Amino acid sequence: MEQSERSRASDSRRADRKDVLRDFQVSFFAMSRLVSFPWSFLEKDLEGNTSSALLSDILQQTCRHSLCRKFPPSVRYRKLFLSELIRRQEAAGCDPLDALYDSLAEVVGAGDPTECFKSYLLPGGEPVSLLESVSLISEGTTGLVTWDAALHLAEWALDHRHTFTGRTVLELGSGSGLTGIVICRSCGPRRYVFSDGHPRVLQALRDNVRRNGLSERSSAEVIVEEMDWTTATEDQIGRIGADVVIAADVVYDPAVVEGLVEVLSRILRSSSPEVFVCSAIRNPETYAGFKRLLEAAGVAHQVVSGAVSPVFPYSRDVRMETLKLFT
Template sequence: MSRLVSFPWTFLEKDLERNTSSDLISDILQQTCLHSLCREFPPAVRYRKLFLSELITRQEAAGCDPLDALYDALAEVVGAGDPTECFKSYLLPGGEAVSLLERVALVSEGTTGLVTWKAALYLAEWALDRRQTFTGRTVLELGSGAGLTGIAICRSCRPSRYVFSDGHPRVLQTLRDNVRRNGLSELPSGAVAVEEMDWTTATEEQITRIGADTVIAADVVYDPVVVEGLVEMLSRILRCSSPEVFICSTIRNPETYAGFKRLLDAAGIVHQVTTGAVSQVFPYSRVQMETLQLFT
């Protein structure tokens, strides 16, 4: 999950200058492309191809002994074609991995919900630093997408019940598969649910039945039309009960984000920016992240 330019290539070069055996390259290969996690949940073909090609380049430049396993791994990737889906594995602080099937393209089948966006990573990190907000509570997540945030919370924060939700049929199927893939379907009956929830048609009966103590959403403020339905949904949620509500956003378009806040004001929903440091767990660039807490 790290960009290739962030890898310690200089360290590798210096080590290979001192020792031209293939032992270090072999160790790296075993802990990356040949690791059991990557064999079970293979990362993107293009990503593996670039990584292995760079390893071969560094090895050959240092005059190291050839390593057949390295060339075999590259041959396997070259022959894999160019699939539209891949796995991404996100390591939690305790060493566990959340492995998700995601689309390679950022937008596919008319939705952005088949990939993990940065705000979902940030909200997961925010939750890991504030576990008391989720422990022993019923949590409703709006626009769960591929499921990273919710799976991380279920693994680390011990909610009594967690409800993933989305409105796109293809996203819901991928979400159910990722929930099952990460072992959440093995939890006690009713502890985890995946529900279809269209923000424009969701009823107060559905919201009341879920009975959320905490409501969260990540990267749902990206389009003015979508935002209108979101604010309507949030208004219904806050009318039905008094949960803690947190919305995490990457502010790509300040005008759209300001419009979201104006709609909240018009709906009588008070909002304030949460403060405090958030420990970084995942390798990504944090740019203009903000988490709002909402009140009536």
């Protein structure tokens, strides 16, 4: 009996260790805030022995992983991450890990460009790697970074793959492309149209779509198209012929909400697709104004209920809401 209990405890420790390593890896490549990492498990491991084995494994799954060589997070972020690992190692008094200091030396003094890679790992471990701006606002747009609602909508899509399978999907305000790339890679749409209205965002979007090899990995026809909500024509909307329309984090500025409602209204009148708009509700007044404009345009809405299965790291403190629109 004692042997069986020891075996189960050992299996549990191995499972915990595997989960912790994945948590470190997922958080590192998405450049999550350092406070969100599972430091307590590392601290407990370092307190219990003088070995740096877990630190070595964390390093191999992050800064020394092949994905980091191909699509590295920002230099500044890697410096902060490695410095935190070293700080915790030295505080515990365990055997020094030379590879940690070697990795830090590689990034000390390196320039830090205005763009960096973020990689978001799918449930099977495959990465969606995007070149994003290091600033939330750059070149006059917020579309060069991935926002929380895009990650939330991607998780919802993974839980509702049938909504997209074999269908034509139009995404409004695609930004860096996270949600659409996840859907194309995992949900089997027949055709996917990424769209945005900002020239710099469109170029970055095209690059990210190519970077993730959608034409090679997906049977879907993939298009990146310019769409200005205030000038989109009936011909453009009709030509796309969407069965499903999605948008994430597009209700953030009162100045653009009116144009958004206008294009949504025209899309709904054109072919009655399923329409889903996901928002992180940071400004309740702006969001309430969006709902009032929908009602004034004759567009009804209902809140899509139910939790999503967590896949990607992002702050879950902000309230998320997905609306289904219809006429």
